[in-house]
Amino acid sequence: MTAMTDEALALPRTTSPNLKSWVESANTGDTDFPIQNLPFGVFSDNNSGIPRVGVAIGELVVDLAALESAGLLSVPYAVTDDAGQPKSVFRQGRLNDFVALGKAAWASVRTQLSMLLSADGTALRDNAAVRERAVVRQCDAVMHLPFEIPGYTDFYSSREHATNVGCMFRDPKNALMPNWLEIPIGYNGRASSVVVSGTPVRRPNGQRKDPDSARPTYGPCRKLDIELETGFFVGVGNALGSPISAADADGNIFGMVLLNDWSARDIQQWEYQPLGPFNSKGFATTISPWVVTMDALAPFRVEQPQQMPKPLAYLRGAANAGVDLHLEVLLKPKSATSPTTIARTNFKHMYWSMAQQLVHHTSSGCNTRVGDLLGSGTISGPKSELADDNVGTFGSLLELTWNGQTPLKLGNGEVRSFIEDGDELTLLGWCQGEGYRIGFGSCVGTILPALEVAAPESDE
């Protein structure tokens, strides 16, 4: 572990609060996508339907494949396909090809885009023909999953969340498991069912067992829940057998998204021992479409909470491992005209950092690949913040309603112990700068009713 040099601490020019864009909607102060952000995503037009890489700026999306074609953007390396032909890493339905080029390419593209989109960048601003091809309104774009995701891992790194769950389901006096303060506990999730914001989520069927029944039954989940999380994408992988060191880990992370780890609590309670959650989680995980880069988040890095006991040596990382990222959860019943904010918290409370998660994940020699998604685990804040607006700081309904004991009152008069069919759940998140914010857009899912169970429960 070497101390960060002044040079490393210096923020890149692309993050300067003084920057403005010729895209007016990027300068409003409350947009998620000012010129300091420039998050990457994959979008398609309603017209052509071909997914490609873009960045969000104000209310617009800029098509990087079109910029490249017009000679206004380039990557620092020649890229070819299997047949040796030149290949555009932006004319792809995933960020993997671009991100695999490495950190120098990320920085180069970000710098080029910052200059192109800045108030005095004329090359795109004054070229109506290219603008016509390369600029799309977000409301006219369809967003896709940003990465092809080879692996999805979910952690459990909020001390408050782990304590709350331990109090509810185990012993309140020993709510944290003995291993929790030593290990960034995590498990492998299901990559296939990670979906992009806006994808409807069908209530899962599964085995639930009432405490006073001899056997479980198979049917619709009765305790459907959210988990307010963030996720990060691996930008630089590691080979099998070659762990990532704590000193290097931050540099292997490309960027972050909001993540809703939908959870079927009744199914989870019955299935999870001894090998962990499975069907209670694998039916869907929703992420926000725009990947906010670690470069854009650099001004908002903060110290993570103090760790006692001091982690084992292999887990001791660099300073400022946390991110001051404000988070909110909104619930809108089908019949309501507006959503109710049901939780507010902040990512800075997370006990284990993203770097520590990645270090631990690879400490066995396990390999990671570009596009691997690592979820934070449910982000719950300290109880002392509960007073604010009477909105809780906990990142799940399980905790907010204390397993249904204290239902939430919504703005339209309805109450909720868990999620009902037709409910729309939204996660929001942003880092607040002076006069601007680095936002994540929204991470939304609406619940469809469960499929009818085809096979009846009988002894026949």
Add this chain to the structure above:
Amino acid sequence: MTAMTDEALALPRTTSPNLKSWVESANTGDTDFPIQNLPFGVFSDNNSGIPRVGVAIGELVVDLAALESAGLLSVPYAVTDDAGQPKSVFRQGRLNDFVALGKAAWASVRTQLSMLLSADGTALRDNAAVRERAVVRQCDAVMHLPFEIPGYTDFYSSREHATNVGCMFRDPKNALMPNWLEIPIGYNGRASSVVVSGTPVRRPNGQRKDPDSARPTYGPCRKLDIELETGFFVGVGNALGSPISAADADGNIFGMVLLNDWSARDIQQWEYQPLGPFNSKGFATTISPWVVTMDALAPFRVEQPQQMPKPLAYLRGAANAGVDLHLEVLLKPKSATSPTTIARTNFKHMYWSMAQQLVHHTSSGCNTRVGDLLGSGTISGPKSELADDNVGTFGSLLELTWNGQTPLKLGNGEVRSFIEDGDELTLLGWCQGEGYRIGFGSCVGTILPALEVAAPESDE
């Protein structure tokens, strides 16, 4: 659930015990790869190095891309790449493209290969020029992972194994968890670290905690173990939200491999609560290179063990859900000249069938994709079989040595509680027919010493 019709029960002609091949080494009776087998894999020559699809026959590999080029093999559908150009599903470093063509294509290719390679098949036998290009000796071929594996799931479906582990680590009187007889318990594994047979496996470092120490330490695993498993590959996926029914599940399975789910028992014991095994498993999983198709295994289907209580309706599947597949484990210390057989058992003892695993996995709506790998869980036989040759029937050293209490004596005089550096572990498996066997080849890994721990354990 409909009863199987006579037509469905009829075995395909490609499985007839009377078939012989013009490849003499396929007719020996004890080869793993007679003409009835025809397993698919991905191989490369030592010369060209370009991986492509092949089938094993006796001591040879037949190159399907070369057969296709020579006009001796075709798939029933036109396949094109993204640019609309004709594409060979065999000139690929993975089976996914071929298998994605569906069951009719699998059957068509298998039938064509059976005819080409049968004793009276002249088209390849008598064409020296094509044989020169299309036939390689297995000893001259390098085998690769057969599939690009989007997801790896590991089950826990041997009642004997779950009971043994429960006796050791929980309460012998209630060794099986209450959910075990209702759910084919499984968890998501790490797809990135699935490796092909022959790949050396490095002993992982990780957190281990002695019962009488206040804190864990980070260092080399002290209880490195195997898990004798089989795995199956999904050949037909399902869309998110569309479960696979028990009636359909068998048809979605392409074929099987041997699988060694290497396990770090000391790391596992400390990390696994409450979210399941993670670093104790994610450092490597070895599979055999040849995928034995369900078509080749059809003559060896048997009833699975009787299930009491009768499973919930959604898990009730077709008859003959089991496979009579003999399995062996061999251990060869670095200094030994020959291996010692340390376990013999049979896949037919598995309580939960492959079809039930797949049905349960998707019953929440979780999607599967072509190439997904589902592991059986450790295959341990009934204790009553222990007498045979004094070789145990348990599929792990944890069980064979009862957590190290009764070390194994090896042929060269050494003893083993767990795996030591330099040990070579081999899984073998075959279905015994009359005068032939459908074999799986071998699943081998040799243990390399752990990496030196870079960061010292200290309080500084």
